[in-house]
Amino acid sequence: CINVVGILDSLDYLLKGGRIGRVKALVGTLLKIKPVLTFEGGEAKLLTKARTMTRAIEYVLKFVEKRTEGNTSLRGSIRHSHVLEAALALERELRTRFNWAELDFLELGPVYGTHLGPGTIGLGFYGDKDWQPDQ
Numbered sequence: 001c002i003n004v005v006g007i008l009d010s011l012d013y014l015l016k017g018g019r020i021g022r023v024k025a026l027v028g029t030l031l032k033i034k035p036v037l038t039f040e041g042g043e044a045k046l047l048t049k050a051r052t053m054t055r056a057i058e059y060v061l062k063f064v065e066k067r068t069e070g071n072t073s074l075r076g077s078i079r080h081s082h083v084l085e086a087a088l089a090l091e092r093e094l095r096t097r098f099n100w101a102e103l104d105f106l107e108l109g110p111v112y113g114t115h116l117g118p119g120t121i122g123l124g125f126y127g128d129k130d131w132q133p134d135q
Contacts, residue, residue: 009119071127077104
């Protein structure tokens with residue numbers, strides 16, 4: 001099972017795409033919220049709301065640790081949209097904390113970038129053992 005987790009820099013593009021309302025977008029923008037999302041069963045799920053990119057990255061690292069427990073090697077791909085330094089920081093921490101057989105690093109494509117906005121970081125990964133979502 002492939003795990004997907006992403007950090008959004010702002011809620012503006014979710015508002016523009018009609019995925020959230022104006023009040024949520026306004027509050028999130030004022031508080032500088034960085035939503036951390038995952039996808040399960042074809043649905044987006046909010047994992048947490050971080051106040052800084054550093055805290056969002058730390059949450060992603062804990063998410064990877066939880067989802068890959070018992071695996072001896074991982075494969076994954078990091079994607080980013082005009083946020084190279086933060087994406088490189090995530091890559092450094094991932095390589096330090098986990099055993100990667102493969103970890104790609106690319107810029108996010110235009111379709112995802114249009115819907116999620118600049119400042120987005122995404123990570124798709126899986127371990128050598130299957131992970132199954134909680135029932």
